[in-house]
Amino acid sequence: MLSRVVASVAVLAVITANVASAEETPAGEPLKVCADPYMLPFSNEAGAGYENKIAELFATKLGKTLEYEWFPQRQGFIRNTLRAEDDDGKFKCDLVMSVPDHFELAATTEPYYASTYYLVIAKGRGLDDVSTPEMLGKVVADGRPAKIAVADQGPGQLWVFRNNLMGNMVPYVGQSGDPKVNPGETIMRDIASGTVDVSVVWGPTAGYYAGVLAKEAQFILLPLRNDPEYPDMPLEYNMSMAVRHGEKEWLATVNNLLRENAADIEKIMKGLNIPLIPVTKRAEQDDD
Structure with a gap:
């Protein structure tokens, strides 16, 4: 009897994992990234930015093709990309490659650089x-x-x-x-x-x-370093990736990608002469 229960639980776990995986990255769907087409060293349409190169790395690791939803990085960026739907009711893109840690308009990953x-x-x-x-x-x-x-x-x-x-x-x-x-x-x-x-x-x-x-x-x-005498003038920033609020499985997937590929990500950024400082410890973020 116990062996049947254990077997049933194992099967249920596999089914649940497969469903979660399908919900966060549906089979056959591309990795859709929200990005600015003219903003080096971050991203451009030619794929020369570090966000482009990290997105390519992630697409390879996920076994997916890579697509972009292009929009200039300015007011309305999240509304017109991550939160926007196409004519078929699907979201135009699913991942923003860099935002300040604890960015309010989306759920942020663990910081991956500062x-x-x-x-x-x-x-x-x-x-x-x-x-x-x-x-x-x-x-x-x-x-x-x-x-x-x-x-x-x-x-x-x-x-x-x-x-x-x-x-x-x-x-x-x-x-x-x-x-x-x-x-x-x-x-x-x-x-x-x-x-x-x-x-x-x-x-x-x-x-x-x-x-x-x-x-x-x-x-x-x-x-320039943060000065405790001027807390209203932050100069150092932890940077994260962002997904829609509530997409906890997808957020966990991106966090895993960041951890597993940290050395390659650092190599990409240093290859473009991006100056890095140590990431400071972050407070936990609630994401409903």
């Missing part, structure tokens, strides 16, 4: 001896010129203000009306060309374009 904002300085313009972010304010106060690109989004404005550098600010639009314009790339190219000399740039963008533009200019990249 980075910070960087103070980017062009070499050869009288600022080569600036070895810490704090030094910039001092040398500018002593009379050295520095044109500082500041986007109207992100922590750059606060950092410039708190370091008494507002008089050196050159304003930039953080979100252009043209979705093909990458604001971070624009700033990095303007530093290289001499239009500006300095900026505060998100780490992946800073590292990637410092490599891309190495023949045009050399850069100093100084990491």
Whole structure:
């Protein structure tokens, strides 16, 4: 009798596992990723970003083809991708490759990398001896010129203000009306060309374009760290992937993929010159 019960439980477990697997990644269905078509080093239509390369890795591990739902990374991205349905009532895509940990609009995985904002300085313009972010304010106060690109989004404005550098600010639009314009790339190219000399740039963008533009200019990249005196100005971020709220089986699958392929993911990111910092311990997230 006991052996029958054990056998029945085992069969039920297999059936349940198969049903759960079918619900989260239906057989024959592609891996559908939500992504920006013009936002290197994250993603683009040519598949050159690290999000593209990690998505390709996951598709291979799952034995699936890879498809994208393209939409610019700006307000409305989640609404128009992860939460949007096509004419057949199916969701347009099922996975966002990078969002801040505990992103409110979706259920987030365990963080798989962390980075910070960087103070980017062009070499050869009288600022080569600036070895810490704090030094910039001092040398500018002593009379050295520095044109500082500041986007109207992100922590750059606060950092410039708190370091008494507002008089050196050159304003930039953080979100252009043209979705093909990458604001971070624009700033990095303007530093290289001499239009500006300095900026505060998100780490992946800073590292990637410092490599891309190495023949045009050399850069100093100084990491900015969280300051406990200014908790309203976070600079370091854990980054996760995201699925729809309530999709616990799919979330668990993605977490497993992240754990099992951590070394390959790190290799992909380092191959694109993405600067990484240690992931900080996260609080548990409830996902209903």
